[in-house]
Amino acid sequence: MTHRRTADTAHPLHPLLAERWSPRSFDPEHGLDHADLTPLLEAARWAPSANNSQPWRFLVTRRGTDDFVRLYDTLSAGNQVWAGAASALLLVAAETVDGDGRARSHALYDTGQAVAHLVVQAQAHGLVTHQMGGFDAGAVRAAFDLPDQVTPVVVLAVGQVAAADRLPAPLAAREEAPRSRLPLDSLLLPVSVQV
Template identity: 45%
Template sequence: MTAEEYTAEVPASKPAETSVPLHPLLAERWSPRALDPATAIGDRQFTALFEAARWAPSWGNTQPARFIAARRGEATFDRIHGTLSRGNKGWTSNAAALAIGVARVVDEDGEPMPYGEYGLALAAQNLVLQAVAEGLYAHQMAGMDRDAARAEFGVPAEFEPMIAIAVGGLGTLDGMPERLQEKELRPRIRKPLSELVFTDTWGEPLF
């Protein structure tokens, strides 16, 4: 990339290139790292993120998803930030809010919780789409120290910290490392439907 390309603004929208139109919440969702340090999330918006997560479907309505969350400026925000990987710590300090997604993996009888991780994934996706509806951006991360999160927040053994989520407003490329600037400006791509959806026999495309 040239120096001129690095002066480009982070795109406010990276609409998905789809074979048929999708709902804007889906088509417009993307995961920037360039977040605005001045963006704040109001009480209603913040509550709405987790209300959306609460109403995600789950196996047998077991509701295995839990979250540890805080807004920038709160002590818990800094504690969550401290559990993130070094690469994620570099940009998430500008987030308006951070959360750790935790899945229940053992049920009340001491047996493995069916589909606990799947339930957390559904709840996290609800949260992310609600962020889009609120005019915000959300970025989910695997780059975190699960053991550190467990110790920092006293997570019980039957629960597993699994992901972190940063939520905020769109910022600029100023001060971002070159490798992250490239990611912010890179087009969004996905495998074609022909590689993902089959019919009759494995590998035979439906679309």
Template identity: 60%
Template structure:
């Protein structure tokens, strides 16, 4: 039985949202047998490419590693904590990097913000096309930097697991419990400091 058969994952929003936003969530249970659809992965990367950035600087770069590749195994080895327990089942892992300084060494102050937007566009397009994503901050940035010989101008910001939904029952506890728990968010009134 799949997770979607047992628990609704659509957000209980206070105002209607686009389905791709309301239905998007971050599973940990991925199908370790499913091969990621190349066109869908490319579409998600294209969505990231077309996201907005300060001065159109486009400070994002990505390391894309499909399950079964040495690059994938290297990324999994640099994940921390529980992330190593589940992320290896994803169809691909995507490291998002921010170019925090240009070629002349000038600081790109908004680079990490812009990379966040690019990854958000990636995740929404992926969900629209039937893929699932889970963004992670628990990884060894220095390990990734060394393994992939990343230029110092670039900073690893996140790792995103992407693939097809798997069976939550295959997850170890307490990950299974977290996977099946209802989705929650702070109330809209709590996140609006000023709404004049």
């Protein structure tokens, strides 16, 4: 199902960026196989990182599996309302300490870049994603026995978009509300050259 919500940008953007949004209404009949997920992970793999450290790590779960349920169970109640219909849930984590015990100061930033690459690649494949900070990191750590040097960062829902009317009324309204962002000038620090 195609449901475009192209951003009303102040300057032209590539369609992959302008059309990317974060729906909550996922098609519960849509599934993702290995061939669907591999290009997304490959895009993340090629993201830039400090000293080419590549600190990102992914836990991939597909709807209908025990691992999906375990990851779903760590989500906040507000995310559980809709995330169970996603085709896959991915835990994204960062190795914040290297093999010698030194802190990787840019690990979270680098992991964010990997997620951005994954999200754009998903968009290119006709998939949608929704990034969630609303999850219990401690519960994730326990459920999947994550090592201490790995920090859970975000959970991604991946799949195909469905009609907003599948959602409870307040969420359906948010799904169809106009997209907005702060004006560009408000994002520039005072010393920046105005663009």
